[in-house]
Amino acid sequence: MAKVQRNESIEPGNGHVSDTERNVWTISDVNRVEKIYTYNEALELAGHGRYNIGLLFTLILGIHSLALEIFGFSIVVSGATCDFKLHQSQKSILLAMPYFGSIFMSYPWGYIADTQGRKKSLVIALFGTFVAAVVSAFSVNWVMLAVLKFISSSFSSGIQSPAYTLVGESCGKRYKNRYMVILTSALMSSFCIYMVYGYFVLSLTFSFDMGLITFTPWRLLTLIIASPLAATLMFVSFLHESPKYLLNAGYHDKALSILKKIHKTNGRCNDEYPVKKIVINETGATLRKANESLLKSLKDQTVPLFKPPMLYRTLQLFYLTVVVYSPSNGLMSWLPFLAQLFSKDLAYSGGSNETQGLCSMIDTSQSVQTVVGGESCQSSVNIESVWIGLIQGVFFTTACLGMSIFANRKRMLLIVIFIISGGSGLICVNVTDKISSIIFFFGMILDCLGIAIVFSYFVDLYPTSYRGMASCLGVMVARAAAVAGVSLIGEYMFSQCTVSIYVWSIFILSGIVASIYLPPDKTGKE
CATH class of the missing domain: 1.20.1250.20 (MFS general substrate transporter like domains)
Known part of the structure; x- marks a missing residue:
């Protein structure tokens, strides 16, 4: 029997989840809940x-x-x-x-x-x-x-x-x-x-x-x-x-797709890549805003x-x-x-x-102080x-x-x-x-x-x-x-x-x- 569950606070590992990631809806059966991985776990x-x-x-x-x-x-x-x-x-x-x-x-x-x-x-x-x-x-x-x-x-x-x-x-x-x-x-x-x-x-x-x-x-x-x-x-x-850059920039699906490609290239094509959801587990991680002015963006980065x-x-x-x-x-x-x-x-x-x-x-x-002249000039390496x-x-x-x-x-x-x-x-x-x-x-x-x-x-x-x-x-x-x-x-x-x-x-x-x-x-x- 499937049910819809609202998770107010999901903590991957022992890390911190930003406010944007706290409210996550998952669809699961009674015995299965989709796991959320930190980026480092997904990379490993x-x-x-x-x-x-x-x-x-x-x-x-x-x-x-x-x-x-x-x-x-x-x-x-x-x-x-x-x-x-x-x-x-x-x-x-x-x-x-x-x-x-x-x-x-x-x-x-x-x-x-x-x-x-x-x-x-x-x-x-x-x-x-x-x-x-x-x-x-x-x-x-x-x-x-x-x-x-x-x-x-x-x-x-x-x-x-x-x-x-x-x-x-x-x-x-x-x-x-x-x-x-x-x-x-x-x-x-x-x-x-x-x-x-x-x-x-x-x-x-x-x-x-x-x-x-x-x-x-x-x-x-x-x-x-x-x-x-x-x-x-x-x-x-x-x-x-x-x-990690893509994930931080808000492109979760692209980041996940690249990790799957890396997984396959590394010779693990016979194993299914288990990760479906990733969060960045670090203090200060913020999404870049696409509509910001150049000066505001430079200021926020510096x-x-x-x-x-x-x-x-x-x-x-x-x-x-x-x-x-x-x-x-x-x-x-x-x-x-x-x-x-x-x-x-x-x-x-x-x-x-x-x-x-x-x-x-x-x-x-x-030799180091010599003023270069016609015959004293040297351009080769000994x-x-x-x-x-x-x-x-x-x-x-x-x-x-x-x-x-x-x-x-x-x-x-x-x-x-x-x-x-x-x-x-x-x-x-x-x-x-x-x-x-x-x-x-x-x-x-x-x-x-x-x-x-x-x-x-x-x-x-x-x-x-x-x-x-x-x-x-x-x-x-x-x-x-x-x-x-x-x-x-x-x-x-x-x-x-x-x-x-x-x-x-x-x-x-x-x-x-x-x-x-x-x-x-x-x-x-x-």
Whole structure:
């Protein structure tokens, strides 16, 4: 015998149900009541398999494309040195462009990700970045190259945050932290890859007159670096929108349909997907209103992040973002020039590892301060720099994959990273041989391994309605910190090396204090 039952308060699990979900009518027989699942329960029932692995590899390619676009530009600048007769100040301006563009567009990308969807914002960002990057290969002067790099990086700032958010909202709790760390390994491995690209491409000697420009190897390198963006764009078209975003936006049936497709793709087609009703079990989850004005919508997406109870977490995560990004991105951007400096110093000393640390090599070398002229101009990458890049890439990628084993101990990992990174910086300026100083210098750059951990907190500690905006504002803060890092390191690393490294090391160690107040590991909360 069937009966109609009105449930005034239905609680899925131990979670909270919003007012809009309290009054739910169900039709059942005496012995059967339709169960309501939380989103996390529904996602776990969708399983883990082919779809999640495909999602991971697609976004690895996307993060790799982003890294090539930002960090690989330093090799492009090296290659364009002779064509555009670049001075040190012009190099600094060019190297800062990827970060200025990210700062300019990070806020709009946060709004787009939260109101239009993670996948849609990712597609737009990839397409815009690819087009601008390809056009930049045909720049007629360094100013045009800088402007186009600003445009391409404005689009690329919309890649990282949606990628991490899409993983966090499409993979179960058991895998998402591990996958975020693996995504960071793609970021870390990019250095050795673009160094290899640069070595082989910039060693070519072709030159084609095309009228306004001469097509030389650095232009080909720019096109090669842009190619993964097109491949990622193609693969992203096969991915689904975040079901959690759709559910939060009021598209319950679409979210449920995507979860069913994920369930089927993951190889569970023989089992019926049992979920019929889903609710978002989190504080602060609100439906987006379609008829709101743009300014009102922007305000509603932003202001709550800077008011209690989210204000404290916002300031804490922004500070940790600065600690992670400012030193590491600054050092990474100048690493090709430091690698060439190191290799040249080894060549001048006949390969001997004489008593001379990193700062001594910088202080005694004039190569970084050389004004580029006809015969002194160098646009190629030497083999020693490639070996340094390969060692760095393998070391960082291995460290990231090792971290993935302990991905659920995020706070502990972040504290350990800061201790190793800051300690390596303090040791780096006190060792008296070249090889050891370079090793500890790499240890200092390990600070960047905290990127995945910090961004996983942006996914975990904010409600779905504000997650995209919080993450993209985090990217904006990160890029602003990176600009400061690139500028300060470029200004002082080559003139006040010892003091500069001491200051950066202490700043990195300050991240330990902020990390202590993060939520404890393995609390079982999301």
